[in-house]
Amino acid sequence: MKIQFYKYQGTGNDFVMIDNRQLTFPKNNTNLVNSLCDRRFGIGADGLILLENDESTDFRMVYYNSDGNESSMCGNGGRCLVAFARQLGIIKDTATFIATDGLHHATVDENNIVSLQMKDVDTVERHSNHVFLNTGSPHHVELVEDLKIFDVKNEGARIRYGELYGQAGSNVNFVSQTGSDRFAVRTYERGVEDETLSCGTGVTAVAIAMKATGKTDSSVITLDVEGGELEVRFQEKNGFYTDVFLKGPATFVFKGEINS
Numbered sequence: 001m002k003i004q005f006y007k008y009q010g011t012g013n014d015f016v017m018i019d020n021r022q023l024t025f026p027k028n029n030t031n032l033v034n035s036l037c038d039r040r041f042g043i044g045a046d047g048l049i050l051l052e053n054d055e056s057t058d059f060r061m062v063y064y065n066s067d068g069n070e071s072s073m074c075g076n077g078g079r080c081l082v083a084f085a086r087q088l089g090i091i092k093d094t095a096t097f098i099a100t101d102g103l104h105h106a107t108v109d110e111n112n113i114v115s116l117q118m119k120d121v122d123t124v125e126r127h128s129n130h131v132f133l134n135t136g137s138p139h140h141v142e143l144v145e146d147l148k149i150f151d152v153k154n155e156g157a158r159i160r161y162g163e164l165y166g167q168a169g170s171n172v173n174f175v176s177q178t179g180s181d182r183f184a185v186r187t188y189e190r191g192v193e194d195e196t197l198s199c200g201t202g203v204t205a206v207a208i209a210m211k212a213t214g215k216t217d218s219s220v221i222t223l224d225v226e227g228g229e230l231e232v233r234f235q236e237k238n239g240f241y242t243d244v245f246l247k248g249p250a251t252f253v254f255k256g257e258i259n260s
């Protein structure tokens, strides 16, 4: 079988995108998704995303991690999918789509800067040395010294597989404050089981966690990730976070066809 694909990246978080409006992709084939994402034997990506038709929105997002399993929301993937939908001519400069965590609204400009509305957050668990919250995917947020040399892969895996999160696990974000409204972030991603260059739901979680713990007073926060820069903005009232937007570049890399 030949599969046509498009490759996108959002601040270095990279995805295989497939137009599945004709429902031809074998959605339960975990090995296939895993092999398409393989960086040596396949196309290479942190995840794979199907764009499908939806009755009441512009399109549906179906997201798989590179391990081949369908997973929860992917913020950078959602931003890339909006740019992909524009490339396919499905939308112009605004989009509404459905994902596993519900309805999303987005805008995209001529430079493919995508601003994506994320789910509201009503629960932020504060613990002595970390914060846990769900921004569409589960995120552990922890401030560390020396982020540049921090062992994200091993420490992230220890927390992800540890007692705190049980079978389901969590993504793990390590953070350093670099300004009154600016933070550097490195993320260990569940389902990739490694550090990725950026995580959209992760930086959204970091921004909200930093506000909730008083590290910043701002509700417009800049996040420096290994693959670039993202912005998160939100409204906060009595610990409820609404109008949460994740903004940054979504870049088409190449398209092709692969035998499977």
Ligand SMILES: N[C@@H](CCC[C@H](N)C(=O)O)C(=O)O
Pocket (backbone or CB within 6 Å): 013, 065, 071, 072, 073, 074, 075, 076, 077, 137, 138, 171, 189, 190, 191, 192, 198, 199, 200, 201, 202
């Ligand atoms: N890269 C993503 C997060 C993808 C989901 C995550 N790996 C999980 O399974 O929880 C993002 O940009 O949000």
